[in-house]
Amino acid sequence: GAVVSQHPSRVICKSGTSVKIECRSLDFQATTMFWYRQFPKQSLMLMATSNEGSKATYEQGVEKDKFLINHASLTLSTLTVTSAHPEDSSFYICSARVRVGEKLFFGSGTQLSVL
Amino acid sequence: QKEVEQNSGPLSVPEGAIASLNCTYSDRGSQSFFWYRQYSGKSPELIMSIYSNGDKEDGRFTAQLNKASQYVSLLIRDSQPSDSATYLCAVSRLNQGGSEKLVFGKGTKLTVNP
Numbered sequence: 028g029a030v031v032s033q034h035p036s037r038v039i040c041k042s043g044t045s046v047k048i049e050c051r052s053l054d055f056q057a058t059t060m061f062w063y064r065q066f067p068k069q070s071l072m073l074m075a076t077s078n079e080g081s082k083a084t085y086e087q088g089v090e091k092d093k094f095l096i097n098h099a100s101l102t103l104s105t106l107t108v109t110s111a112h113p114e115d116s117s118f119y120i121c122s123a124r125v126r127v128g129e130k131l132f133f134g135s136g137t138q139l140s141v142l
Numbered sequence: 143q144k145e146v147e148q149n150s151g152p153l154s155v156p157e158g159a160i161a162s163l164n165c166t167y168s169d170r171g172s173q174s175f176f177w178y179r180q181y182s183g184k185s186p187e188l189i190m191s192i193y194s195n196g197d198k199e200d201g202r203f204t205a206q207l208n209k210a211s212q213y214v215s216l217l218i219r220d221s222q223p224s225d226s227a228t229y230l231c232a233v234s235r236l237n238q239g240g241s242e243k244l245v246f247g248k249g250t251k252l253t254v255n256p
Contacts, residue, residue: 033185070246070248070249071246072246073243073244073245120186131188133185133187135184136185
């Protein structure tokens with residue numbers, strides 16, 4: 028199956044710093060990538076939809092200026108959590124697909140802990 | 143009503159039994175339905191996808207879809223302890239920008255007892 032690589036797997040940072048998470052589709056071209064956040068014992072909540080070469084579409088309640096998404100190529104999308112605070116601590120997961128209606132391939136996730 | 147609803151469980155079954163996981167959804171326009179398995183601290187992995195009414199079987203797994211009732215289920219036959227995980231139901235819907243996105247249920251925690 029298709030492989031989506033997400034890096035880093037774990038980040039511990041101080042409050043106020045920025046953290047960048049990378050998501051790469053290794054063996055296919057992902058026209059669309061999705062960024063999810065998951066709090067403990069909660070479901071995956073979609074944060075934004077990222078299409079290559081265009082601005083990301085953010086879900087209601089997600090701050091665009093805080094969660095910067097860049098999808099510069101068909102194989103790479105990045106999520107930058109700017110000025111992270113303890114309430115941003117969560118499990119962030121990216122996913123990618125080739126075409127609408129097809130299954131999503133998930134990255135391995137990034138556990139962010141903000142002290 | 144939540145977009146995708148699942149019984150959070152926990153659901154406990156003995157090894158070898160059939161585990162039945164249920165999911166209802168609110169958007170009648172949804173066309174694609176998925177079941178994912180998620181182990182603690184890991185990202186979800188796809189178990190089954192189903193797009194039309196009826197049953198779809200893959201090994202020990204059977205997905206069932208009833209669009210009229212807005213209901214999708216997953217049956218796991220001959221349950222094994224390694225099946226113990228949280229099972230997420232995901233349903234497609236149109237995003238604000240007109241593209242498609244997946245909405246996930248909260249998940250059902252399954253425990254298979256040896």
